Amino acid sequence: MKKTLVFKVNSENPEAKIIREAAGIIRNGGLVAFPTETVYGLGADALNAKAVLALFKAKRRPPDNPPIVHIGKFEDVYKLAMDVPAKAEILMKTFWPGPLTLVFKRSNIVPDVTVACLDTIAVRMPKHNVALALIRESGCPIAAPSANLAGKPSPTTTEHVLEDLDGRIDAILDAGPTRIGVESTVLDVTVDPPQILRPGGSPREALEAVLGKVELHPIVVAEKRLPVEKARSPGMKHRHYAPKAKLVVVEGELPAIVQKVMQLVNNYKKQEMKVGVLATNETVSFYKADVVKSLGGRNHLDVVAKNLFGLLREFDAEGVDVIIAEGVPTEGLGLAVMNRLRKASGYRIVKASL
Ligand code: AMP
Ligand code: MG
Numbered sequence: 144m145k146k147t148l149v150f151k152v153n154s155e156n157p158e159a160k161i162i163r164e165a166a167g168i169i170r171n172g173g174l175v176a177f178p179t180e181t182v183y184g185l186g187a188d189a190l191n192a193k194a195v196l197a198l199f200k201a202k203r204r205p206p207d208n209p210p211i212v213h214i215g216k217f218e219d220v221y222k223l224a225m226d227v228p229a230k231a232e233i234l235m236k237t238f239w240p241g242p243l244t245l246v247f248k249r250s251n252i253v254p255d256v257t258v259a260c261l262d263t264i265a266v267r268m269p270k271h272n273v274a275l276a277l278i279r280e281s282g283c284p285i286a287a288p289s290a291n292l293a294g295k296p297s298p299t300t301t302e303h304v305l306e307d308l309d310g311r312i313d314a315i316l317d318a319g320p321t322r323i324g325v326e327s328t329v330l331d332v333t334v335d336p337p338q339i340l341r342p343g344g345s346p347r348e349a350l351e352a353v354l355g356k357v358e359l360h361p362i363v364v365a366e367k368r369l370p371v372e373k374a375r376s377p378g379m380k381h382r383h384y385a386p387k388a389k390l391v392v393v394e395g396e397l398p399a400i401v402q403k404v405m406q407l408v409n410n411y412k413k414q415e416m417k418v419g420v421l422a423t424n425e426t427v428s429f430y431k432a433d434v435v436k437s438l439g440g441r442n443h444l445d446v447v448a449k450n451l452f453g454l455l456r457e458f459d460a461e462g463v464d465v466i467i468a469e470g471v472p473t474e475g476l477g478l479a480v481m482n483r484l485r486k487a488s489g490y491r492i493v494k495a496s497l
Pocket of ligand 1: 289
């Protein structure tokens, strides 16, 4: 076990001395967790195969699921990608830095391990001064999956990172909670129209406003486990975001959801289970379960997204046996929230109607 150093750092104006120290660790092949605007990432030099292998090991991540490569300068995309289509350049100008990851044909400077032997690479420029300072000071692109153990909810605070990775990584840059709270949107621009492989911080509606048509990969909106063809987004096939407790998602019109959640609470109570409900501000007062928490207002899906992963971890800390979660509308950031909830539930979805 190693000692994980925690560096407090100013979120807006990161201290140069701290960034230099963290960048030194990255350049020496070490692992540094850092904040982005989405979730905390676990960074390694993307061009150092040994460092990336250590990254997979620390996270216990399956080797067939490549991380996103983070860059600090636009030019770097032309080094990592073989081909940058015109549509991608429009997206980069509009959305970078920001929560949009683009999948390109890869160049041959990238080690196989960084892209899990695929012929494509996922790249983004994060919108966070600490992340940008670290990447620029390191002088290399940084491979950074979310800084959690594989399968767990993604970390939105330093405490979440430490829960999973204390003693397994070299350092953390702590700049407080992340702003968006769900991961970036992954968009494949090797196909036309471009296709969303993972919904996230850049809503489909915003991409379509710039690009015209954008497709959704069927798995993004799946309500059951679908077979995944190899070589598209490998992360799709792994269990993800899951709390220890069993999770059930209830979907439908709001009055029907409330009625169904109440019924499920009673059923699980009869089985002597400790029951949690993941509600919203509009409904939170209706439920009598062991632990009831609210994601936020149903008209503020950005707040719901920001709270999601932290609340899933809180239910685990309370030791509930089952979490019953209300579904939210799939517009804007709601699509990312529902994709995470459905995956976290292992597709235990209950359709409610009156
Ligand atoms: P994470 O780094 O944990 O946020 O996850 C990165 C996501 O990007 C996973 O869902 C990966 O499967 C996906 N990804 C990474 N590289 C590629 C790629 N070359 N093609 C498609 N998806 C990718
Ligand atoms: Mg992840």
